[in-house]
Structure formats: structure tokens, C-alpha cells
Ligand SMILES: Nc1ncnc2c1ncn2[C@@H]1O[C@H](COP(=O)(O)OP(=O)(O)OP(=O)(O)O)[C@@H](O)[C@H]1O
């Protein structure tokens with residue numbers, strides 16, 4: 001048996017109509033971590049989760065989830081899912097949605113009551129639990145969606161764009177909740193393209209684009225390069241100083257000079273030079289590469305979805321006479 | 322078991338949340354109560370619990386005609402109109418969205434990623450729909466059953482044949498609707514195509530009846546003749562083949578109450594029927610065997626009511642005398658008609674209908690279980 005809660009090799013998916021959404025994904029997710037699957041729109045993140053939760057069938061490849069082949073019904077009892085564009089029966093109340101999910105997952109009535117109360121409190125929906133779903137705002141639905149994904153005490157939780165529509169306070173609560181879930185030993189698998197969301201909590205990430213994984217690992221491992229001091233100042237550098245900085249391999253942009261070193265000694269001459277110019281240094285900080293930089297670096301800033309095969313290629317526009 | 326019950330409960334809640342559900346329940350009750358309000362008194366027939374009375378001394382309380390009228394009102398309007406037609410249409414519309422809704426991306430993520438397999442989800446949704454119809458028709462028939470007791474003084478248990486009959490008719494159409502719904506995920510398309518199927522099926526059934534009648538008529542020649550000569554049956558030698566044991570039966574009508582024929586008598590002679598019509602009937606019947614057989618199923622239930630029910634009505638002879646369709650000739654005609662239209666092949670109708678539903682549901686279920694959502 002594999003040590004990983006998820007162990008996939010060569011997962012492929014070609015949709016009807018020929019869209020190749022996944023082109024052979026290999027992925028190992030260790031137990032008890034927060035795992036982020038990042039990628040631009042149309043990268044195949046949701047496709048991946050749908051395959052793992054049996055909503056769609058894979059075109060190829062193999063893998064296990066919690067030690068069982070993917071698609072195993074019994075395993076799904078230990079899985080929680082907040083689907084993308086989740087839509088709960090609109091005639092149910094928030095509480096009933098959670099109970100419905102519990103019923104489907106064969107959770108006993110006693111446990112259901114207990115956990116529902118607990119989860120409603122965790123997602124901050126205790127007061128609005130007896131209103132019907134159709135009266136909820138987007139973020140409220142998302143909160144209920146999160147609660148219903150947890151009611152069966154899952155070991156692995158898939159969250160597809162979990163904070164979609166959730167307000168800042170809700171996001172903060174969400175992060176705390178996810179951390180708590182991890183500390184209980186569960187694995188949380190989060191799909192998102194909102195990177196700031198993930199950055200503070202994620203343990204490992206995989207960056208995916210156009211159905212392929214470009215990079216995978218611990219966030220720290222992925223971003224060792226490109227960190228350094230950033231020195232901020234007020235005023236205008238003389239062109240002579242600017243060209244000297246550039247020769248020295250520094251980056252200059254709008255009131256900031258960036259070094260590629262994290263050694264404080266390397267920063268001193270730069271500060272001195274700026275002060276010699278008669279400018280005021282307003283800040284010195286160590287800038288680590290953000291997830292966003294990492295992401296843009298790997299994906300190449302090309303966040304547009306791949307064109308559909310067979311879609312007509314736009315001809316170059318001919319200027320009208 | 323618990324997941325299955327959860328799914329059933331959800332189906333029920335889903336139905337309950339729709340306006341059409343309450344419209345259906347309301348109309349059903351209304352029709353039942355109107356029927357309940359029809360009664361007979363010393364002057365004639367009354368409706369709305371005696372609010373309006375049509376005086377008719379033939380139809381006073383306890384008269385044979387009152388009996389027959391009541392049964393006919395039930396078979397023609399309540400069973401023939403409401404149960405066979407409107408109630409089924411309303412039930413189909415109520416249940417049309419169940420499968421397409423379950424397959425919507427957002428809700429499928431909730432329903433089909435859990436312990437119950439897709440087949441379970443499919444069966445639970447199907448059971449939910451059938452339950453809905455069962456309860457509705459069941460309640461309706463119970464009210465009618467009580468009405469029969471109240472107005473006619475009999476417990477007519479044959480009425481309950483309408484419950485499985487309506488259920489089977491519904492299942493036939495619904496199975497097709499589910500297949501279309503699963504394939505296209507469109508509520509509108511599934512309703513439209515189901516109505517189309519119903520229309521085609523009814524047309525074929527009607528055509529079988531029509532051609533059948535013509536065939537039946539082509540088997541006889543009518544003429545006017547001398548009673549003396551024709552009083553007995555005679556052998557008419559066939560011209561082509563004298564040895565053939567062809568008996569042309571010549572019958573003489575008794576002089577009826579209708580004196581249009583004067584003192585002369587109608588002569589009916591059985592001849593070889595129009596064989597091209599017969600082959601038409603066979604073709605139509607073959608085609609119809611691939612369609613749901615709604616009319617024959619409802620006719621079977623009606624037959625159960627009238628045939629079995631007579632005993633329940635007490636005096637059989639009273640009923641027969643009052644009834645207009647029990648003349649000897651009519652009986653013979655009916656027999657022939659049944660033979661042609663296949664109406665009497667009760668098990669044929671039920672059997673092929675069940676096969677139809679089974680095939681449709683298998684295809685729908687297979688597609689439901691395999692489809693990407
Ligand atoms: N049902 C479908 N039929 C055909 N193609 C599809 C279908 N669903 C998704 N695709 C295609 O598969 C690719 C991956 O889609 P997917 O939904 O997995 O992307 P995603 O990474 O979740 O994007 P987003 O961030 O926008 O949610 C896209 O190119 C999309 O057009």
C-alpha cells in the first residue's frame with residue numbers, strides 16, 4: 001500500500017469533442033497536508049477532481065486514493081467534496097443540505113445532529129441555518145458547501161475554488177478551519193487560481209497548465225531562487241547611478257531597487273549610493289518570491305485557456321481600405 | 322439503506338417544492354370531490370351535493386339506469402378523461418425535471434460523489450416518481466371507491482385495478498421520458514418527445530380500431546330478402562372450388578323495434594373478408610407492439626370494472642337490461658373486434674408494455690451510470 005493518500009500516474013482525460021484536458025498527470029499527495037493545485041482557467045484542475053470523485057471517467061492512467069483504486073465507492077465515504085459551482089437543492093435549508101449530505105454518506109442520525117451543529121458554528125452559519133438555500137448569498141452557499149463536505153468526517157477533502165464569493169472575514173475563517181483540519185491529520189486538496197489565498201496555508205503545491213504539471217513540491221523548495229532585498233526610496237535616481245546599478249545586476253523599478261541577494265552586507269553599498277544621491281530611503285525589506293511570481297514564472301503569464309481544437313484560427317485583420 | 326431513503330426523501334421534498342405538484346394534487350382532489358358530489362334522489366340525478374338536480378324519473382335513486390349512468394360517468398369522464406389523460410400529463414410534467422436536474426453539474430457533484438452508486442441514485446429517483454403517482458392515484462381511487470359505496474351502495478373493489486393500470490401507463494411514458502431526459506438533459510425536449518410518442522401510439526391504436534372495423538364489415542354482406550327462403554341456414558357452394566368446406570352463413574335478423582326496414586328483413590351473409598385490410602391490421606399491430614399500449618391497458622382496467630364489477634352491483638339482469646351494449650349481435654361484433662384489435666389479449670398488452678418500459682429504463686440507466694457529468 002502506498003504512503004500517499006493520492007497516488008496517480010499518467011491520468012489522462014480527453015473530453016468528447018476532443019479537448020485534451022489532462023495529458024498524463026503523475027501526482028503524489030502525502031497524508032496530512034494542505035495541497036494546492038494551481039493553474040490558470042482551463043488548466044484541468046476541476047477535471048482532475050471530477051475524475052477522483054467519479055463525476056467523470058478518465059480516458060487513461062491509473063492511481064489509488066486512500067490505498068484503493070480510484071472510483072471505489074467505499075472509499076468515497078471517507079472523502080469530502082466541495083464541487084466547483086456547487087448547487088444544492090434550492091428548497092432545502094442550510095441545515096438540511098448538511099443533513100442530506102450526511103444521509104447520503106451513511107452517517108448515523110445522532111452523529112449527524114452533533115456534527116451539523118458543530119460545522120454550522122465553524123462556518124458561521126448557525127443563525128441562518130433554517131433559511132432555504134435560495135435565500136442565501138453566494139458566499140453563504142459556499143460556507144454551507146464547505147460544511148456539507150466535512151460532515152462525514154473525511155480523511156481527504158477536495159475543495160474546488162472554496163473561497164469563491166467568500167468575504168475577507170470568511171476567508172480568514174476558512175484558512176483557520178483548513179489549518180485545523182490538517183492538524184487533525186486530514187489531507188486537504190485545494191484547487192484555486194487565487195494564489196494569495198493559498199500562500200499562507202499551503203504545504204505543497206502543484207502548478208498545472210494545459211493539462212500538464214509544470215512544477216510540484218513544497219512551496220519553499222519551489223521558490224529558493226529570486227529572493228533578495230528590496231530597497232525603497234523617494235525621489236529620482238540620477239541616470240548615472242541608475243546605469244551603475246543596472247551594471248551591477250540590480251533591478252530598478254518605480255522607487256525600488258531589487259537585489260538578488262539576501263545577505264545584508266550586499267545591501268549596504270546600495271543604500272549608501274542612494275543616500276549619496278540625496279534621496280530618502282523609505283524602506284528595506286527581504287522580498288521572497290511570491291506564489292504569484294512562481295506561478296507566472298512557470299505558466300509564463302499566459303493565463304488564457306487553450307483554444308478548442310478545430311476552432312478557427314483568427315486570421316490577421318486586414319485594414320479596411 | 323439510509324442513503325437510499327435519503328434520496329427518496331429528497332425526491333419527495335423536490336416534488337413538494339414545485340408549484341405543479343400542488344396544482345396536480347389540487348385538481349385531483351377537485352375532480353374526486355365533484356364525482357363524489359354526483360348523486361341520485363327521488364327526482365333524478367343531482368350534482369354538487371344536491372345543489373343542482375336534473376329531474377328524470379327513469380334515473381331516480383336505486384333505478385337501474387341510475388346505476389348504469391353512474392358507472393358510465395366514471396368510465397367516460399373520470400377514468401377516461403381524468404385518469405387516462407390529464408392526471409398522467411400532469412404527473413409527467415411534475416416528474417419531468419427529476420432526472421435532468423440530478424444530472425446538472427452543480428447537483429451531480431453533491432449526489433453522485435457519495436456512497437450511493439449511480440445506479441442507486443437512478444433507482445431512487447425512479448422510485449420517487451412512481452411513488453408520487455401511486456399515492457396520487459391511490460388516494461383518488463379511494464375517494465371514488467367511497468363514492469361508489471355511498472351512491473350505489475356497493476363496495477366495488479374492481480376500481481382498484483385502475484391503480485396498477487394508471488401506474489403502468491405512466492411508467493411506459495415516463496420510461497421514455499427518462500431516457501430522453503438523461504440523453505439530452507433537457508426537460509422541455511423530454512416532455513415534447515414523450516407527448517409525441519403518446520400521440521403516435523394513440524394514432525396507431527386508433528388506426529388499428531378503424532381498419533379493424535372496416536375489415537369486420539367486409540366480412541358481411543347485407544341485403545334484403547324473403548324471410549321464408551332465408552329462415553334456415555343454407556350451404557352455398559363455392560364457385561371456384563365446390564369441394565371446399567365453405568359455409569356462407571346466412572342469418573336472419575329478428576324484426577327489431579326499428580321499423581325502417583318495413584316488413585322486410587335484413588339479411589346478413591358472412592363472406593370472405595378483405596384480406597388486404599387484414600394484412601394492414603397485422604402490420605399496424607406489429608408496429609404498435611413497439612409502442613407503449615396506453616389505451617389497451619386502460620381498456621383492460623375498464624373491462625375489469627364492468628365485468629367483475631357487475632356482481633358487485635347486485636342484480637346482474639337489471640344491469641344487463643339497462644345496458645345498451647349487450648345485444649347478441651353486438652356481443653358477436655365485439656368478439657370479432659377484439660380478435661382484430663387484440664384488445665382481449667390482456668397479457669399481450671401488459672407484457673409488451675412492461676418490455677417497453679424495461680428496455681427504455683435499461684438504456685436510460687446505462688447512460689445515466691456511464692455519462693460524464
Ligand atoms: N464537459 C466538457 N466538455 C468538453 N470540454 C471540457 C468539459 N469540461 C471542461 N472541458 C475543457 O477541459 C479543460 C479543463 O477544464 P477544467 O474545468 O478542468 O479547468 P480548470 O482548471 O478547473 O479551470 P477553472 O480555473 O476555470 O475552473 C478546458 O479546456 C475545458 O474547456
Ligand SMILES: [Mg+2]
Nearest residue numbers: 045046047084
Ligand atoms: Mg475549475
